[in-house]
Amino acid sequence: MLFSKIFIPTLREAPSEAEAVSHVLMLRAGYVRQLAAGLYIYLPLAWKVMGKINKIIREEMDAIGAQEISMPSLHPSEIWQKTGRWDDIGEEMFRLSDRGGRDMCLGMTHEEIITWLASMEIRSYRGLPQIWYQIQAKFRDEARPKSGVLRTREFIMKDSYSFDRDENGLEESYKKHAEAYHRIFSRCGLKFYQVESDPGMMGGATAHEFMAPSPAGEDTIILCKKCGYAANIEIAKSTPMSQPPQESWILEDIPTPGKRTVDEVSGFLKISPIFFIKSLVLIGKEGPFLALVRGDQELHEKKLQKIVGDFRPAQRDEVRNILGVEAGFIGPHNNKLRKIADISLKDGIYISGANKEGFHTKGIKPSVHFEAEWHDIHVAGEGDKCSKCSEEIALGKAIEIGNIFKLGTKYSKPLKAFYLDEKGREIPIIMGSYGIGPARIAAAAIEQNNDKDGIIWPSSIAPFDMEIIPLNMEDAEVSRITNQFYNELIKEGIDVLMDDRDERPGVKFKDADLIGIPCQVIIGGRSLKDGFVEIKSRKTKEVEKLSVDVAIKKIKEIGIQGR
RNA sequence: CGGGGCGUAGCGCAGCCUGGUAGCGCGCCUGCUUUGGGAGCAGGAUGUCGGAGGUUCGAAUCCUCUCGCCCCGACCA
Numbered sequence: 001m002l003f004s005k006i007f008i009p010t011l012r013e014a015p016s017e018a019e020a021v022s023h024v025l026m027l028r029a030g031y032v033r034q035l036a037a038g039l040y041i042y043l044p045l046a047w048k049v050m051g052k053i054n055k056i057i058r059e060e061m062d063a064i065g066a067q068e069i070s071m072p073s074l075h076p077s078e079i080w081q082k083t084g085r086w087d088d089i090g091e092e093m094f095r096l097s098d099r100g101g102r103d104m105c106l107g108m109t110h111e112e113i114i115t116w117l118a119s120m121e122i123r124s125y126r127g128l129p130q131i132w133y134q135i136q137a138k139f140r141d142e143a144r145p146k147s148g149v150l151r152t153r154e155f156i157m158k159d160s161y162s163f164d165r166d167e168n169g170l171e172e173s174y175k176k177h178a179e180a181y182h183r184i185f186s187r188c189g190l191k192f193y194q195v196e197s198d199p200g201m202m203g204g205a206t207a208h209e210f211m212a213p214s215p216a217g218e219d220t221i222i223l224c225k226k227c228g229y230a231a232n233i234e235i236a237k238s239t240p241m242s243q244p245p246q247e248s249w250i251l252e253d254i255p256t257p258g259k260r261t262v263d264e265v266s267g268f269l270k271i272s273p274i275f276f277i278k279s280l281v282l283i284g285k286e287g288p289f290l291a292l293v294r295g296d297q298e299l300h301e302k303k304l305q306k307i308v309g310d311f312r313p314a315q316r317d318e319v320r321n322i323l324g325v326e327a328g329f330i331g332p333h334n335n336k337l338r339k340i341a342d343i344s345l346k347d348g349i350y351i352s353g354a355n356k357e358g359f360h361t362k363g364i365k366p367s368v369h370f371e372a373e374w375h376d377i378h379v380a381g382e383g384d385k386c387s388k389c390s391e392e393i394a395l396g397k398a399i400e401i402g403n404i405f406k407l408g409t410k411y412s413k414p415l416k417a418f419y420l421d422e423k424g425r426e427i428p429i430i431m432g433s434y435g436i437g438p439a440r441i442a443a444a445a446i447e448q449n450n451d452k453d454g455i456i457w458p459s460s461i462a463p464f465d466m467e468i469i470p471l472n473m474e475d476a477e478v479s480r481i482t483n484q485f486y487n488e489l490i491k492e493g494i495d496v497l498m499d500d501r502d503e504r505p506g507v508k509f510k511d512a513d514l515i516g517i518p519c520q521v522i523i524g525g526r527s528l529k530d531g532f533v534e535i536k537s538r539k540t541k542e543v544e545k546l547s548v549d550v551a552i553k554k555i556k557e558i559g560i561q562g563r
Numbered sequence: 564c565g566g567g568g569c570g571u572a573g574c575g576c577a578g579c580c581u582g583g584u585a586g587c588g589c590g591c592c593u594g595c596u597u598u599g600g601g602a603g604c605a606g607g608a609u610g611u612c613g614g615a616g617g618u619u620c621g622a623a624u625c626c627u628c629u630c631g632c633c634c635c636g637a638c639c640a
Contacts, residue, residue: 009573011573011574011575011590012574012575012589012590012601013574013575013576013589013590014574014575015574015575016569016574016575016576016633017569017632017633017634018633019633019634034632036631036632037631037632037633085640088640089640090638091564091638092638092639092640093640108640109640111640138640140639140640142638142639143564143637143638143639144634144635144636144637144638144639146633146634151639218639403640405640433640435640471598471599472598472599474598475598502598503598503601504597504598504599504600504601504602505598505599505600506598506599506600506601506602507600507601507602508599508600508601509599509600509601510600510601511601513600522599524598524599525598525599526599527599
């Protein structure tokens with residue numbers, strides 16, 4: 001492809017709205033343009049990258065026996081009503097009605113539709129297992145689209161769905177997907193981790209996410225270098241660092257006039273927050289209860305929600321009605337409320353509210369002065385210990401590039417996707433659902449591979465295998481050799497971009513570095529006189545000077561390897 | 564949805580406080596020169612100053628409303 005014939009609108013300066021590195025570089029290097037918040041146009045270079053990513057995805061999906069299909073983006077509401085999600089999902093779903101007034105929506109995912117299909121078509125255990133997938137647009141009216149293509153309102157997704165007879169079958173399909181995902185992300189040149197995750201609204205018991213570490217990521221993951229435990233912070237278990245030393249306090253109420261928060265009381269008494277119990281009054285379905293975390297810890301609401309269901313914080317006057325004391329002087333002892341306490345409080349001796357206006361109690365011993373249900377309900381933090389092997393864990397930001405869910409019968413039951421087993425019994429199909437965001441792969445690849453000059457694509461997903469940079473097309477010899485290279489590479493089926501523009505060398509170098517094709521072939525009059533051309537690595541900037549014949553041979557090898 | 568910021572030429576920005584014929588750099592077009600890291604000279608084109616209403620002799624500038632975009636938070640199958 002000739003540079004002069006492909007639309008690559010590079011910019012010297014990045015539009016001011018871009019913040020994330022991948023966003024800035026995609027705009028500057030002429031890959032994307034923004035139509036509106038969370039809506040992007042993919043220009044030729046970006047679309048070529050997406051094509052390469054999707055090709056890798058297809059190859060690996062096909063390799064596990066998955067079959068590609070295509071489902072509509074426009075869905076009738078009835079099916080979504082049957083699973084309850086028409087009502088469960090709020091403003092995030094784009095809703096519209098057709099000319100007949102029927103409620104419709106734009107598909108944000110396809111569990112409903114594919115399960116409908118299975119319910120119509122799968123009758124017998126003989127038709128199982130199945131894995132069906134598609135690569136297609138999804139629509140989500142995000143509250144806050146951000147970071148370029150990382151979080152958009154319309155995006156391409158590879159979504160696949162497995163249908164099995166039983167849990168063992170699901171386990172098999174799940175494993176196959178996990179393995180395929182490892183191959184896909186590795187082939188795309190990404191650093192990534194598979195982490196345990198919260199199934200969330202998807203339902204089901206088990207879920208994992210594939211996370212590409214990057215400061216631009218929206219998720220926080222925790223990693224244990226020793227045992228390999230990796231989890232999204234949404235569910236990550238950990239042991240808080242440094243248990244407080246045992247003090248020999250006796251149980252006593254001490255006046256703390258006007259001091260309510262842990263910080264205030266801790267400062268007033270000059271005792272570290274680690275010796276405090278934070279007592280939060282919450283209102284659940286079955287009434288008020290107390291959540292207890294150590295003074296230096298934060299309550300993890302999602303973890304708590306898994307234990308007690310939905311809850312909300314109590315209002316100021318509710319607290320007074322329930323405990324007869326103002327929030328700020330509440331403690332775990334001297335009251336009969338249900339208590340959920342974080343495991344970090346199990347040992348030690350603590351200070352907490354005295355349940356008496358203006359007083360805190362010092363010397364509280366858990367399990368002696370109060371009883372509680374013990375759970376991990378704190379937010380894992382830097383310096384915490386791994387809950388499995390006690391090694392120190394690391395926290396990091398990451399981009400979610402894929403996820404896998406065990407759904408079970410969450411969709412097959414309401415949509416009546418049943419099969420008949422050998423004995424003629426009607427049994428709900430066991431399902432799994434699996435997603436990959438190709439645009440996030442591209443953005444993560446840029447986030448993980450760039451320098452001050454621009455993008456450095458992994459060769460597997462670069463828009464071209466290599467770029468030829470003739471420094472002066474007016475020079476007859478440069479022009480001749482360039483065309484020789486170009487034609488020979490094309491003949492080999494190597495996807496090559498040739499910068500035939502009448503631009504100065506500096507412009508061509510800058511643009512080449514910006515768009516990030518990993519291998520550059522530089523053909524200039526000066527070096528040609530000495531009988532060589534240059535092969536330059538975009539990543540290392542290393543230049544190899546080779547004679548024309550050797551260079552052609554070498555480049556063919558590089559180009560073919562890159563595929 | 565809460566908090567903050569910004570909308571002036573394709574991109575980056577100044578002008579606004581203190582109202583008086585809309586500017587700079589880059590890019591773009593033409594010509595000549597130039598050709599190993601964003602060239603030089605000469606000439607040229609480009610604006611509903613986000614939109615609507617108001618104040619005023621006069622509004623990019625002041626007032627009111629509104630729309631859009633970005634960032635932080637909440638939310639996120």
